[in-house]
Amino acid sequence: MALQPWCGLEVLVTFWPANYESSWTLVNSVSRRGIGLHSGAESEVRLIPFDKPGFHVSWVDSKEPPIPLSLNQVRESQLCTNLLIGNNCLSTVEHLLAALAGCGVNHVHIEVSGNEIPLLDGSAIGWVEAIEEAGYCMVDEHQPNSFPLENSLIFNRGTSVIAATPAERFSLVGIIDFPYGAIGRQNFAINLTPETFVKEIAPARTFGFRDQHERLIASGLIKGGRLDNALVCDGDRWMNPPLRFEDEPVRHKLLDLIGDLAIVGFPKAQVLVYKGSHKLHADLAAALMKNCPESRLCFD
Secondary structure (H helix, E strand, C coil): CCCCCCCCCCCEECCCCCCCCCCEEECCCEEEEEECCCCCCEEEEEEEECCCCEEEEEECCCCCCCEECCHHHEECCCCCCEEEECCEEEECCHHHHHHHHHHCECEEEEEECCCECCCCCCCCHHHHHHHHHHCEEECCCCCCCEEECCCCEEEEECCEEEEEEECCCCEEEEEEECCCCCCCEEEEEEECCHHHHHHHHCCCCCEEEHHHHHHHHHCCCCCCCCCCCCEEEECCEECCCCCCCCCHHHHHHHHHHHHHHCCCCEEEEEEEEECCCHHHHHHHHHHHHHHCCCCCCCCC
């Protein structure tokens, strides 16, 4: 496979990077097509090698240059992360961004054909497979995906809490507590690297609840939700077992957190989240951008 001339060291790897201390893009373009969780509409995403740091988005029917993602594009939404990019809205970006950042890719052009990222199987593993298919290329410009955190940060929304404490590397602790017997209270901790992300987090699928289905449909949400792209909890049981992990729900919550932090990068910190939400994740991301000038993926 031919490497782009701007690929710096021109190193093609078939393994995952050891950490988040280097900069990587893709060797070849790769695409995936599927339906969106909330819109139910089909769309396609093409991941393209790029020589500028960060995640840059364009639409196939637009002549405008790719626009870099930044926190000021995040809009409040229910059950997913939405971005207002120029005059376009792009929904449910968290799984794709988690896959890119989690695998260590931090220079990429994302070309989309619709207004919602395809859900694929409800996890990030389909995007990981796409990245692996495209191949890695090290970028000469040193723009690591990780940056130091000087002081502890903590935020809450009601009974939900998120806290970041300075550490030597990026690690996560997730805790969830649901009044459904099939889930209950779960916790999971991980020292995040591209390899551990791929093995322990990326396969975890999104989940929902049977008793909330009609209300969400009436609200115009989850039109694309199916038993083959989301786990569905029905009280004390799952409607579509088996689970990929015994604690798959809490792992998926950490997947969402990784995707919501991807725009600013990963702090060298232990991040603990109890009953997380996209809004709570955004609180931490904004504080990281404000307090850590080395969080280089954000272009506000």
